[in-house]
Amino acid sequence: MKTFIIILSSILISSSTVFGQNVLKGTVQNTDHNPLPFCAISVSQKDSTEHYITSKITDSLGNFTIEVPAVGKYLVRATAVGYADQVIEITTGASGNFYLSHDAHQLSDVSVTAKKPLIERKPDRLVMNIENNPLATGKSSMEAIGLAPGVLVRDGQIMVNGMTGTRVMVNGKLLKLSGDDLTNYLTSLRSDEIESIQIIAHPPAEYDAEGSGGLINIILKKQTQLGLNGSVYGNYAQGKYPETSQGAQLNFKKGKLGLFASYAYNWEKGFNKLNQTRSFPDDGIYSAQNRGISWDKNQRIHTGATFDISQKQYLAIDYTGSFSNDVEQFKATTLINYPDDPSHNSTSKGYFPSNYRSDYNDIGLNYQITTDTLGSSFTLLSDYTLNHGQSNNEANSSFYDNNNQFVNDTTFKNQTPSKAKIFTADGKFKKIFKNGSSLGFGSKVSITTIHNAAFFSYLDQNNWQANEDQNFIYNYKENIVAGYANYNGHLLGMDIQLGLRGENTSLTGTLSDTAGIQKNPKSYFSLFPSIYLVKQLNKEGTNSLNISYNRRLNRPGFSSLNPHISYIDNYTSGRGNPYLTPEFTNSYELSYTLHNKYIFTAAYTDSKDVINNAIIPEKNDPEKMTQQPINSGATKIWMFTAFVPVQITKWWMTQNTLQLSNQHAIAEAFDLQENIAMLQSSQIFQLGKGYSVSASAYYLNKIIFANAVLHHLFNTDLAIQKKFFNNKLTVKLAGGDIFGTSKVKGKFFYNDFRLNFDQLQQKQKITFGLTYNFNLGKAFKAKAIQSSNAEEKSRLK
Incomplete structure (x- = not known):
């Protein structure tokens, strides 16, 4: 060091x-x-x-x-x-x-549009363009992220190159959300509002060290017309159940003042079929069939203003609100079978309704000034976030003996309200020198307070009774102070980027219940170096060798620290873990670029104290299972990736990614090592007269996910679009999971415990979408508003 x-x-x-x-x-x-x-x-x-x-x-x-x-x-x-x-x-x-030469095709009023490729490779990131991609039709941003090479989205978690802990930004603004809240926000943000998605697997020192799985930056569409302009869109999808999404964007600019607003509404109904089998104490066999139906309603508002103080400086303020109401109704039938003694067989039938509501509000301030003619600049960002969430869970169960005779029943419920307040302030200065090099440095402060509570009750003779022994209050406070320096330049015939970031974290978790008050204070300081070297291998600069190293951490999501309980069935529950510690990751990468098109990458990552949502048997009752985030040892991943785009004909473009890896998850209770192969392929067909067809598919032979191994993941999407009225109206038709292969099978491992499962959700559907763009006025360039709260947003839940 x-x-x-x-x-x-x-x-x-x-x-x-x-x-x-x-x-x-x-x-x-x-x-x-x-x-x-x-x-x-x-x-x-x-x-x-x-x-x-x-x-x-x-x-x-x-x-x-x-x-x-x-x-x-x-x-x-x-x-x-x-x-x-x-x-x-x-x-x-x-x-x-x-x-x-004279343009023979120029007309008095013509619009020329340059079509970007589906995937672009930049020195430090991969860019997936969404705006003209029919495959993204009607999809949420969460689903659109899953289209990117090397990215897998599963059960609300995003994995980049096999690594969890991925954080999400919007226009460079880190979302202070995680878990259900992040899923709800990304569901309300539709692909119709997105221009591109950037995959930053190894972020430099300028970015927060949070996120061992890298960063994903969603770039929203920028309106470029003076006066009043915007767009409206609507999508209807039909699988087993219907889904709808619609929204509008408005932009207005006059003189130095710019105003903008957008609104999106999403409603969907889906199903979830989950089958499980596992061993039971005394040689019993547990099998369960869970059948669920969900209704999700999400709304999102984004509005604000920019003011050009002068040509060199501007001030912006924006507000983002995301509001969700998710309802799920699960019916579970559980059979306990003893082959050697059928008299002990039993059946339980349960009804498990749940409701989760969240209100996310964020106000951001952004000031930027350009300090010289070379583009040196100072930026000040500040955000205040208020997030309210409440989960209501109910469990209604009836138990039957081996003759299917009623034995007894139970009914209980819990409420878990949560309130989070987060303030962030971030100052950055970047000096650009005449020789092309640059020096950046800055600091950031983040202050977080979260109040969680849980209230339990049970039904006794048709009256609800409070269960005081289970109630608790959990308060969490966290202060982070960070600083960084980042240099870009040329040395020894190489382009270099060197960065060093330091972060000091102080936190206290306080749990109050019938046993008393327990405080868990912690404080730690960490350094996060990053190195990027690029060597041009030919005079044209089309062939290059890239080497990078960086160190990052993955802090627990705020909700993961909340020890609340939710029930999946009579034998399965989920809860948080207030004793989680951060996960640290070292990443090494060697990449070769050929003809500025083909990318070949070898990478190695080593993570310690990995945070995973694991399925484990309860200590005091081995008949029951708990899904809980834990620090589960270490993960080592060796990976080779080849990205090969091919222009087969003038009208047919294909882009392909092959990824081969060896993943090794090592923990006290399990040791999993697998060789994994993933193939992703996208096809774009330009058929003329405004028609284009897109197809995308991926295949995974298996993948390690927490303490589970999932087998044979395969999906294919197909879409067609046509533009009308001088490209103002876009009509899209898309089919998701067209072969119906989205069923997931796998097995959980924990000591001698084994849980086999298969799951089917509503992925197969057809979507019809319309987007209409309108404008009045002359061209201008909208400001891209940044924020200071990228890391914190991704941890809220």
Whole structure:
């Protein structure tokens, strides 16, 4: 670590002494070699024509001179009315000449749209474009995330490259949500509102160290029209049960003021079929059939304003509200069979209704100022979040003997209200030097208080009686202070990024029940270094070698610390764990890029004190099982990934990911090691006349999930879309799980305990969707509002 800090310091000192004058020069002419005056010149990095770093207008003779950050090669685009754009490569110190030809297809009123590929690879992330992807039709953002290569979504948990603990951001704003609350929010956020999804497997020091499974950043659509503009959408899906989603977005800009608002409503009904078998004490056999129906209603509001104080600074404020009401009704039939003594056989039948309501409210403030002509900037972010949640669970059970004669019944219920308050403030400064290097540093403060309670009662002779012995109150306080430094530059023929982040965490959990008051204070400080090296292997820069290392942690979700109880059936319950500790992960990666298209990656991750939702038998009653988050030892993953896009014809594009890994989960009560193969493939067909067809499929031979091994996961989606009215109206038709293969089978392991299960949910469905975009006015660029609460959002539940 000391060596790392010395190297970082020396690079920072040396970078500040380099100030070269770097310019690009050239002339724009038509094909007759006549100068074209007042043309638009845009400059981008060599590996991207979409993100421009500077621009200028040619003079009356078509000449231009543009200062750029560093010596090197750049892509330069020339644009003139009535002429086709041209892009050429220019090296600093040299001149480039453009010869533009007349655009024979230009009309007086034409809209040209550049279609982005489904998947794009960037140096530190993978970008999946959603806006024009028919496969995302009618999907929630949670479902859309599952379309990304190397990403698996299962039971509300997101895994990236086999790692859990993935955090979610929206427009760079970390969601202070986890568990059911995160699932509800991502369900209410529909794909119609999303432009792209970024998968950041190994985030640099600028980001919170939270999230051993990396970060997922959802980029919402940005309206680009001056005046009033927006869109409306609606989707109807039909599986066994119907689903609907609809919403609207409005944007208004005049002068320095910009206003925006969006509203989304989602309603869905689904089913859940779960079968379980396991061994029982005294050589008994437990088998259960659970049949559930759920109704989920979610609403989301996002509104705010931006004000351009000057060309170099702006102020923004925004509000996000997410409101959900989820109802589930489970009916369970449980058989206990003793082959050697049938007289002890028994049957229980239960009805288990539950209701979960949550209200999430967040107010964010964002101030940014550009401090020089090179783009150096200071950003201040602050958020205040208030989240209310309440779960109501009821259990109604009847028991029968081996002759199916009624024995007795029980009825009880519990309520578990929760209230969380979170304040975050984050200051960042990034200095860009003339040689193209940059130095960033900043700090963050996070203050969290959560109040949880649980109230139990039982039915006695048609009257509800309080069960005081089970009631409890759990209060949680957490303060985090963090700081970071991050350097980007060039050294020894390599592009480098070095970062170091430090976080100090102080927390106290206080449990009050009939046994008294128990406090569990903790305090710890951790350093999180990150290193990224990129070596170009050819002059064109199309082949490169990337090496990275970083250290991250995964803090327990706030709800995981709450020791409340919920009931699945008469023999199965779920509860939190207030004694969880953070999980720490070290990640190493070696990646080779060929022709800026094909990516081959070898990676190794080593995690300790892994947090998993495990199924375990209860100590005092081995007949019963508990699902509970625990620190379950270590996980080691060796992985090889190949990403291969192929343009088969002009109208057929395929993108494929092959992932081979060895996963080893080691804990005191289980030791699981499996060789895993995953194949993901996406096909895009451009059929002309506005029609496009997309197909996506993935196959997993197996996967380790907590203390379970899941077998043979396979899914295929198919979609078609057509655009009308100058691309303003998009009509989409999509089929999810078209072969009906979403049934999941697996086995849980815990010491000598084995639980076999299979589960089927509503995944197979067909969706019809409409999206209409409208606008009035001239072009402008909406501000992308950031926030300071990315980590905390992902932990709320």
